[in-house]
Amino acid sequence: MAPTDPTAAVRLIDAATRVLASCGDDDVASVVLRLDDDDLLTLMTDASAARSAIDVIVAAASAEVGRRSVRELGYAGLAQRKGHRNATSLVQNITGQSRGDVFKAIRTGEDLVPPPNAAPVAGGDATPPPVVSRWLVLLRGALSAGRVGQAKFQAIRGGLGEPPVDRYPDLDPDFLPAAWAEAVEILLAEAASTPVEELRNAARTARDRLDPIGVTLRFEERFAARSFRTWIDEHGQHHARIDFDDEAAAWVHAIVGGALRPRRGPRFVGSDAGERARAADHDERSNEQLQYDTLIAVLRTGANADPAQAFGDRQPGVRVTVDASAIGDAERRGEMHVRGVGHLEDTGAALPGGIIEKLLCDAGATSVQLDAFGRPLDVGRDQRLFTRKQRIAIAIRDGGCLWPSCVAPISECEFHHADHWWADHGRTDVDDGVPLCRNCHMRLHNQGWRIRRTRDPITGIDGYWLHPPPDAETGQTAAPLLLQSKSPRRFQAA
Numbered sequence: 001m002a003p004t005d006p007t008a009a010v011r012l013i014d015a016a017t018r019v020l021a022s023c024g025d026d027d028v029a030s031v032v033l034r035l036d037d038d039d040l041l042t043l044m045t046d047a048s049a050a051r052s053a054i055d056v057i058v059a060a061a062s063a064e065v066g067r068r069s070v071r072e073l074g075y076a077g078l079a080q081r082k083g084h085r086n087a088t089s090l091v092q093n094i095t096g097q098s099r100g101d102v103f104k105a106i107r108t109g110e111d112l113v114p115p116p117n118a119a120p121v122a123g124g125d126a127t128p129p130p131v132v133s134r135w136l137v138l139l140r141g142a143l144s145a146g147r148v149g150q151a152k153f154q155a156i157r158g159g160l161g162e163p164p165v166d167r168y169p170d171l172d173p174d175f176l177p178a179a180w181a182e183a184v185e186i187l188l189a190e191a192a193s194t195p196v197e198e199l200r201n202a203a204r205t206a207r208d209r210l211d212p213i214g215v216t217l218r219f220e221e222r223f224a225a226r227s228f229r230t231w232i233d234e235h236g237q238h239h240a241r242i243d244f245d246d247e248a249a250a251w252v253h254a255i256v257g258g259a260l261r262p263r264r265g266p267r268f269v270g271s272d273a274g275e276r277a278r279a280a281d282h283d284e285r286s287n288e289q290l291q292y293d294t295l296i297a298v299l300r301t302g303a304n305a306d307p308a309q310a311f312g313d314r315q316p317g318v319r320v321t322v323d324a325s326a327i328g329d330a331e332r333r334g335e336m337h338v339r340g341v342g343h344l345e346d347t348g349a350a351l352p353g354g355i356i357e358k359l360l361c362d363a364g365a366t367s368v369q370l371d372a373f374g375r376p377l378d379v380g381r382d383q384r385l386f387t388r389k390q391r392i393a394i395a396i397r398d399g400g401c402l403w404p405s406c407v408a409p410i411s412e413c414e415f416h417h418a419d420h421w422w423a424d425h426g427r428t429d430v431d432d433g434v435p436l437c438r439n440c441h442m443r444l445h446n447q448g449w450r451i452r453r454t455r456d457p458i459t460g461i462d463g464y465w466l467h468p469p470p471d472a473e474t475g476q477t478a479a480p481l482l483l484q485s486k487s488p489r490r491f492q493a494a
Helices: 006-021 028-034 037-067 071-076 087-095 099-112 134-144 150-160 175-191 196-210 212-224 246-264 273-281 287-303 353-362 388-398 438-447
Strands: 227-232 238-243 327-330 335-338 342-344 413-417 433-437 450-455 462-467 481-483
Touching: 037 087, 037 099, 037 150, 087 099, 099 134, 099 150, 134 150, 134 175, 150 175, 150 196, 175 196, 196 212, 212 246, 212 438, 246 287, 388 413, 388 433, 413 438, 433 438
Parallel strands: none
Antiparallel strands: 227 238, 327 335, 413 433, 450 462, 462 481
């Protein structure tokens, strides 16, 4: 049944009208209350089918309104002639839909109804219509026939996207479209009993199975979009918004899922299952409150945990570095005197001697012995991770993430082996430790960058060079970049 067939359109509208007419003179709510279970479900089925049919008509009509209101037509466009700025405004005015719903309807209509042939070219023949792949034909047919509604159509269409034929030049050009068609057939078969959200997830799963290169690209896009921000509204309520990357989202879902499991999952495993189930039943918190309390507890626990377990370097706090030569011990008076200045480890900002003296009284101190070139003890391959003192020494030496143009402080850095631990049998030595923030560290491993260390034969000072991966098209590699320390120690102290 083609949605653009006038006879079919009238028939679909008549079907919807009959559903409403069956209610008689009473309002719909009163009729629904008097229905038995079977009649209630029948009414819902008929009404849903009628709504889906109407949605198809509205989508096709909305897309056509959009085509007749394009900007190139100016004031001659349909929307402009009716007193509206654009097609969206006109369709909103007629249907009463939200702006987002109108966008979805127009997009569905554009997928459903192919654009008309272009204007005739020289010779009088119109350009042929574009070739439509079988997978899109299947989707259009399912929507037109009422097998899926607009929401499920968009779930499959949006979840699958277009076959990335250009991404795989070595494959037969027909392979991916054929695979897309098979995926559509499977998804359409599942659509009747699958919620929209799950259908969208299934479509994404199918896409990821068929497009492995795209998995990495999409991951990096979502990782680049990660964010966290907080604000306070006019009532003093604190709010937050988090956009997760895939890895962090999985971790958070696992945490909150564990907190909610006593409410959602089986309660008959373990000797204390009954006691825990009773405790869950008496917990008056909503699921949202329980998830909130769980995340806050994790943050508080993490902030007080063993630094090696939670943060890899240290607990949250402020670390200040100062040369031992700047600290004088006036033993005769039993006092300590700081003659120089200290530097905040994260920013390199200087702190006066008096503040350093106060911190030495109130907080702990760690002594790190450096040789003439700033190198402390090494541990070779006896230990996989850098020791606490090594991390401090690297922090003093480099002052932050060494990736060019990155401004991440040292407290946000992980410590990368210049010679990879597994692939290159690298050593856990300070000379081979390079601080990188999580973003840059993941970029280095995911995109194939390498860091090589070269020691100046005259000064004995190590230089770290960032080697880009080969160009995907030419295979050539750009010149390496010298990584510069961001430590305040790079300036000669007076």
